Amino acid sequence: MVDSTDTSITHDEQQRDLGFCCIVAFIGMIAVWLLLMPWIPGIAKHSLQRFHLRTPSFSVWAAQFPIPSMYNFANRYKVEQYPPDFVMMILDENWRYANHFPARVITFFAGRYDFLSSKQDRWFTLKSSYRGQILESKFHLEPLEEGGYRLIRIDEVDETHE
Amino acid sequence: MNKIKKVFRRLQPARLNPPVAAYRIVQLTILVSLFWKWRFFLEANDIYANIPVEDPFFPDWLRSVTTIRLAFWGSALATGIGLITSSKLLRKTSSWLGLMGISLMCIHQGSYNDMTFVTIWWCCLWSVWLAHRMETDQQDVLMRRAAFLSRLIISLILLGGAAGKWTPEFWSGEVLFDIYFVDRDFWVFNYLRENYEPEELREIAKWYSRQVVIVETVSGIGLWMLPSRWAALIATIILSGIVLLSNKYLVSVIACLVGLACAGFFVPRRPRKADTPAPSKPENPVAG
Numbered sequence: 001m002v003d004s005t006d007t008s009i010t011h012d013e014q015q016r017d018l019g020f021c022c023i024v025a026f027i028g029m030i031a032v033w034l035l036l037m038p039w040i041p042g043i044a045k046h047s048l049q050r051f052h053l054r055t056p057s058f059s060v061w062a063a064q065f066p067i068p069s070m071y072n073f074a075n076r077y078k079v080e081q082y083p084p085d086f087v088m089m090i091l092d093e094n095w096r097y098a099n100h101f102p103a104r105v106i107t108f109f110a111g112r113y114d115f116l117s118s119k120q121d122r123w124f125t126l127k128s129s130y131r132g133q134i135l136e137s138k139f140h141l142e143p144l145e146e147g148g149y150r151l152i153r154i155d156e157v158d159e160t161h162e
Numbered sequence: 163m164n165k166i167k168k169v170f171r172r173l174q175p176a177r178l179n180p181p182v183a184a185y186r187i188v189q190l191t192i193l194v195s196l197f198w199k200w201r202f203f204l205e206a207n208d209i210y211a212n213i214p215v216e217d218p219f220f221p222d223w224l225r226s227v228t229t230i231r232l233a234f235w236g237s238a239l240a241t242g243i244g245l246i247t248s249s250k251l252l253r254k255t256s257s258w259l260g261l262m263g264i265s266l267m268c269i270h271q272g273s274y275n276d277m278t279f280v281t282i283w284w285c286c287l288w289s290v291w292l293a294h295r296m297e298t299d300q301q302d303v304l305m306r307r308a309a310f311l312s313r314l315i316i317s318l319i320l321l322g323g324a325a326g327k328w329t330p331e332f333w334s335g336e337v338l339f340d341i342y343f344v345d346r347d348f349w350v351f352n353y354l355r356e357n358y359e360p361e362e363l364r365e366i367a368k369w370y371s372r373q374v375v376i377v378e379t380v381s382g383i384g385l386w387m388l389p390s391r392w393a394a395l396i397a398t399i400i401l402s403g404i405v406l407l408s409n410k411y412l413v414s415v416i417a418c419l420v421g422l423a424c425a426g427f428f429v430p431r432r433p434r435k436a437d438t439p440a441p442s443k444p445e446n447p448v449a450g
Contacts, residue, residue: 019291020307027318034318034325047326053219061219065268066284068319070277070415071374072326074337097340100326101275107215108275109206116213130329141215148214 048135075102180428189245191421198414237263261286312425321382335368394426
């Protein structure tokens with residue numbers, strides 16, 4: 001089905017196109033990464049960490065931005081007015097799903113307004129799962145006197161396989 | 163008679179330059195993507211200024227509201243210039259500036275999660291490549307490559323969506339039930355909520371979700387292999403379908419991809435074998 005004349009890169013001297021070649025190779029690399037994600041737990045783990053802003057280095061996290069991830073993984077979040085485990089029995093049913101990058105509920109404009117305009121402490125729990133692999137992260141958003149909030153990662157250990 | 167011929171020649175439209183036309187359509191749809199959620203960005207501008215979130219994960223300048231303002235307006239301005247300019251140098255420069263601005267949006271604390279900027283980034287990358295190739299005298303070859311690259315990018319983006327959904331929570335419909343069916347204000351879901359019981363809604367959500375997974379998987383794996391015009395048509399239908407059946411805000415994510423898909427419509431048709439003139443017998447310079 002693929003027309004080879006569309007993709008020929010070195011048909012003759014005039015048609016040689018290194019830029020085209022590099023972009024095709026780059027797309028190919030990302031496609032391989034995506035296709036291997038269900039089968040190689042390390043790739044899924046890396047991607048889940050990316051969603052929770054838990055990649056060990058910002059540079060590595062930033063380098064992944066071209067990887068498309070629309071509505072990836074089952075991402076749930078819970079926002080509480082009290083620290084985790086406090087009055088847990090009452091508020092434990094507040095889980096909602098987020099489409100992707102569940103930390104968006106803290107950083108993106110709508111979530112920031114909905115949950116952080118009260119100038120009170122808030123605790124966020126994020127839980128993402130993919131084919132039995134689960135990543136859970138907890139954040140404390142502490143209000144600052146000068147306005148705004150400080151994000152404190154309070155729990156980064158829960159990583160289990162179902 | 164000659165005068166009439168001359169007048170008709172003047173009246174004929176200027177010959178369309180397919181790579182320039184495709185490039186301009188992509189710039190126009192990038193602008194649609196950028197400004198579709200304009201009211202949201204206005205609100206975001208206030209919220210980010212009033213509720214900063216200190217997070218050591220992001221460098222200070224990638225949390226700054228000034229950076230996001232400059233990146234957004236810089237890329238919008240550059241794309242606008244790319245759309246209207248006829249200067250090759252300006253087109254190249256604006257394509258690079260657009261790519262840089264959108265790259266910042268993709269890693270800024272206030273916008274990294276919005277897939278709008280990822281799809282625009284891929285369109286900008288395609289634009290940079292095309293802007294540097296327009297001087298070629300092999301326009302047909304260029305247009306075929308531009309179309310191939312466009313459908314490869316669209317396939318990748320759909321594959322990216324599919325791969326993250328190959329998990330039981332999507333196959334059961336659980337995720338999309340909560341995101342769309344419970345309380346999303348959009349015509350499809352409003353209609354379904356009004357006409358079906360909660361248990362029936364769960365069953366509909368399951369099949370809705372499976373349809374999404376299958377369409378994204380099949381098109382992600384196969385779209386790039388189709389002939390240019392078919393790929394352009396099918397991509398346009400699939401992408402429009404995603405918007406019509408999920409939510410209007412996805413226009414910002416999808417519009418630029420529809421523009422990119424349109425590159426396929428500019429690929430020149432290949433002459434049929436019967437139309438191709440038979441090669442003439444080479445003349446023998448010695449003979450005669």
